[in-house]
Amino acid sequence: GCGSDGGGQPSEDGDAETKKITMGYFPNLDHAPAIVGLKKDIFAKHLDGVEIKTEPFPDGNNFMDALNSGNLDIGYVGPGPAISRFMAGNDVVILASAANGATLIVAREGSGIEQVADLSGKSFCTPGIGCTHDVQLEKMMLDIGLTTNRIGGDVIHQKQPPATVEALFESEQMDAAALPEPWGTYLVETANASIIVEWDEVAWGETLPSVVLVSSKAFVEKNPELVKNFLKAHTEAIKFVNENRDDSITAINDTLYELTQKRLPESVLTKSWERMKFTSEVHSEALQEWADASYDLKFIQEPPKLDGLVDTTLIEEISK
Amino acid sequence: MNTALKRFIFFGSLLVLWEVIFQLNIWPKTMFPGPVGVANALVIGFTEGTLIFATLNSLKRLFIGLLFAVILGTLIGVLLAKYKTADETLGSLVTALQTIPSIVWLPLALTWFKFSEGAIIFVVILGGMWPMIMNMRMGFKNVEPILIKAAKTMGSSGFDLFRRVMIPASIPYAITGLRLSWAFSWRALMAGELIGPGPGLGYTLMFSRDLGNMNLVVALMVVIAVIGSIIDNLVFQPTEKKVLTRWGLEKAA
Amino acid sequence: MNTALKRFIFFGSLLVLWEVIFQLNIWPKTMFPGPVGVANALVIGFTEGTLIFATLNSLKRLFIGLLFAVILGTLIGVLLAKYKTADETLGSLVTALQTIPSIVWLPLALTWFKFSEGAIIFVVILGGMWPMIMNMRMGFKNVEPILIKAAKTMGSSGFDLFRRVMIPASIPYAITGLRLSWAFSWRALMAGELIGPGPGLGYTLMFSRDLGNMNLVVALMVVIAVIGSIIDNLVFQPTEKKVLTRWGLEKAA
Amino acid sequence: MFLSVDGVTKSFPQKGKDAYTVFENLQFEVNEGEFVSILGPSGCGKSTLLHIIGGLDAPTHGHARMNGQPITEPGPDRGFVFQEAALMPWLTVLENVMFGLKSLNKAEARQIAIDHLKLVHLSRFANAYPHELSGGMRQRVSIARALAIDPKVLLMDEPFGALDEQTRMMMHKELQDIWMKTKKTILFITHNIRESILLSDRILLMGTRPGRIIKQFDVRIARPRPANHPEFIQLEADIMQHLEGEITKVMKEELGYEYSA
Amino acid sequence: MFLSVDGVTKSFPQKGKDAYTVFENLQFEVNEGEFVSILGPSGCGKSTLLHIIGGLDAPTHGHARMNGQPITEPGPDRGFVFQEAALMPWLTVLENVMFGLKSLNKAEARQIAIDHLKLVHLSRFANAYPHELSGGMRQRVSIARALAIDPKVLLMDEPFGALDEQTRMMMHKELQDIWMKTKKTILFITHNIRESILLSDRILLMGTRPGRIIKQFDVRIARPRPANHPEFIQLEADIMQHLEGEITKVMKEELGYEYSA
């Protein structure tokens, strides 16, 4: 196929591209292009002759640490860690998006919260402090004059792993949550949570990536052909995913099961599927706005300059 | 050469070595921060007051947790040392429980104590208790039987025997237990502050790790280390020295 | 009543109590799994083989890490016990370093050892080393001076003295150190397997926590606890009993 | 019968071998106010016997009794001087002597402790720690500690063994004074034959392998007893002869014994 | 001058007080092959002195010398019998005696150890652990252990203190035999005046507070020495008198001493 004509082959002039690539991803629904692409051998097809090592990661920090220390060449991660590490000086470049959207803001049944304004005096949680979803919600709060206790407001904010939110709702310890999919849908389906803000109404809802494809500049510069081939696989995987929903969901559930002995209900995943958009299109301005909001919310100390973080030249090249 | 000078030279050289390695650029600066950046993070944290507040809050949690850990550890230690049945049953349970990482306790802490200081302190207790249990258990088992016999012939028994013989005789073990409890309570606190209300050093740690601010991460470690050193110098070392000298195990200065 | 029976009754009652609490529905089932679900997770894990593989892999890492932790811990322990200067400088450093949570070491481990078994083992060593250092240090300090003197008059010195007097005399401390090292190595392993290649129990733990599979989380703890009990029964307990009996600190059976 | 040892057997279990029986079916009595010495070769079971009477060791069979009641527990009514000094290393000399006096008020306890330290010539070392003392000094603190409690019965295991002859003679005098004044019951282990004749109303002679009481000697010489009293000399020779027999027995056994691992 | 103690002072620092000086400027010599006893009241510094000669304790001033060389380290050329038995609790009796014999092959070492255990009548207890022995038995193991190494110099700190008179007499005989056969140099602490006269070529009499050598006695009676030899009796009385003076001094001091915390 496409990979055999040059890219994957080492050129003879000593500046040989690597024959081995380590790729990271998270066992999560919005990582479908990565998971399905691996399961369906799409990456193998495009990276003919290259050994692909894959590594699932549990959180963005370890992913970024691995990338930064040269243990990881390329992979799928949330934009939050990519941006904060970029600003901290890490060598990281966003090559394409993988999925956009996928943030849902939900409230516990009986919490009395119907819209963002009702959060005043209540509590909510997010998977991280200053993470993608946190900034999205807090930005919306800020716009209507609500702030969290972190910066002197009356809304209580907690960091909680998405999987524990169900129990927190059940025991009425938490009123609302801004979560990545499929956890929002999961809570709606299994715990009767109500949706406060739909995924496409959240700040930068449709444009902000939930998963991006990143690598390091150093790696891209050294292996341009390889990366191009990877991007070809990436776009094909996205296409496949968009065309084969049920197949993809099964593939993801299989991966989840291998790692954790647990499958998420298919109904949840199917509904959740509609709350994200698998695409390689990155909206740089959404990223910049998100980062600016992060600064307004005092998550970061300096005004963010994301110049150079996103580099879509390669993906544009191959899509020509 | 006195102690302060020795330490000054030792830590001074470490600092220089650190800066040299940092300047050599062997490892990515974002993974291996240098002393200047760390010092900077410390200065900012303390002048802006955020670190002071976090430190005080964490210390409060730590000391409450440690207090319980030490008391519980000592009591369970006695129990295990004294009653064979307890050692064979509860003792096995202790062996099992101490391998459980703090994060596994978090969900339980949440269910039992809700979002409160209690949840964090619970995790701290579970972190610091084990070294105390194990060391006190062995300390009590190692009390010379002749001393217990002697005390008994002088009418001491029960709690009096415990307080006046068992405890002082196992002080060397207790000190080691305390030192380890101290360290592992801190570690548990770092995990425990993931839940519960901020601020705190663990909370800040998590936060700065999420933002890739390695300078602040190392700065936090420096704060903890300095607090540890102060306590070690003011409490553990003098106690240890006093005990060992009295017992003739170490020469008086 | 023999040991096995006592334990059977004790752990049996615990299990029943667990199930009763679970059935009472006091706490959310997603946070507090019941014994049946856990047993189920165990059965699946072992019949499908994933847990077997993860366990073996983790055990390998643990034992290599523990081996280094014990050797290094003993050596540093001697150093601190023997040389006052080392105790005052390196000793302070140890006091400082042991409070650092394993996760803070992860980035360094990654930078130094890349994505390899080495990185995980490094974290395990850093987890298990401290209790060994602290206990061996105190153990060596507590060797009765008269025994050292006696050995010296019989021509023993240097390494021979170390091997034939210091080490055996501090066995009670060493056992406690080993037990704690064992526990804290496991904890570090759980954190360390976040980086580095799978499979492993910590690796599985992390993902099942993220996916909210508490049954598997507790099942993993059960696996670790059972392994711990086996080692305790086969290694630590017999050694301890032998030593204490020989020294006349515990009555022979 | 104030104190009685009633068919007492003591054996220690041994791994892979038969239990080692120290003594079997011992039987004797001590009257209230009596001063009884126990003499016997090293290892015959004197300390073990005293520990049983003190309630510190459980007999394998039989009972030691006090006023007819089986002794199961140590108690402050039976003061004990151990063969080793057994001082608490974390307490000063003074605090060690005060250990058993906690029912008294502090000042009173301190005064009693100091008085007893003077008795053993150690008031100057009141603030020293045990490891700063010589072997003999430690033993004297241990004696002071037992006497300070003023128990009804004194069980003394070679209390003067580590003392030089002059100090020992003074201690003999002090102990006799105390005994005469307070009419304590004293059970006294020694391997000094003269000491036993000098001090006691009755001497129990123990033999070894197995431990048993070979003979009892009543000492009827009027106190204070001059060492050149003919009865004294006669008794000394008698006891010596009996003991020699025991030692020779052990020696013969030993020569005939082949060690095998 | 084989062994010499050359202006040796020993003092222990004391918190908040002047250092406690055990003895000052001690001076004496021991010839090769000589058997010297040290006698003195409890606490006068005998053990401290022997430790310094053994290289186990550093003097505050001066030096102990062997063949003119200052002694700074213990060594297997100077065997030591401690006042307390100092056995390794984790080794059996046999292993304890074999401890110093590791340069020999195992079988040989074992044979030597067993021979020495027979000497002290303990070969039957070769496989016992120290805590299973009586006080006297432990002391005998300690003696066997020192003799087994066969050192040039034997430093013995009240080695027979815990032994009954019969066993002690046999040990006297054995020690004399060893000494006569091997011409070892022996420095021997005791508080038994008879023992010192019986065994030694010379007796050093130590006084206390501060520790010092009051007097030296040469014993010129032909061996074996009968206790009823007139010179023996005379010497005994002499030494006794000197020592009594020392003890009386301590006692007077003690009575005049007021304890203050």
Ligand SMILES: Nc1ncnc2c1ncn2[C@@H]1O[C@H](COP(=O)(O)OP(=O)(O)OP(=O)(O)O)[C@@H](O)[C@H]1O
């Ligand atoms: N570590 C120490 N610190 C302070 N004083 C000490 C120390 N060790 C010994 N001494 C003092 O030194 C003196 C001599 O002690 P040493 O053990 O040499 O006496 P000794 O002559 O052997 O007595 P004994 O016959 O009772 O064994 C004692 O008064 C003792 O208090």
Ligand SMILES: Nc1ncnc2c1ncn2[C@@H]1O[C@H](COP(=O)(O)OP(=O)(O)OP(=O)(O)O)[C@@H](O)[C@H]1O
């Ligand atoms: N824990 C034990 N295990 C096995 N045997 C023991 C134990 N304790 C004592 N023995 C044995 O009991 C015997 C008597 O010991 P004991 O201490 O009573 O002797 P003793 O008459 O006091 O001797 P000494 O005069 O030497 O002090 C010894 O042979 C000893 O080996």
Ligand SMILES: [Mg+2]
């Ligand atoms: Mg005895």
Ligand SMILES: [Mg+2]
């Ligand atoms: Mg002495």
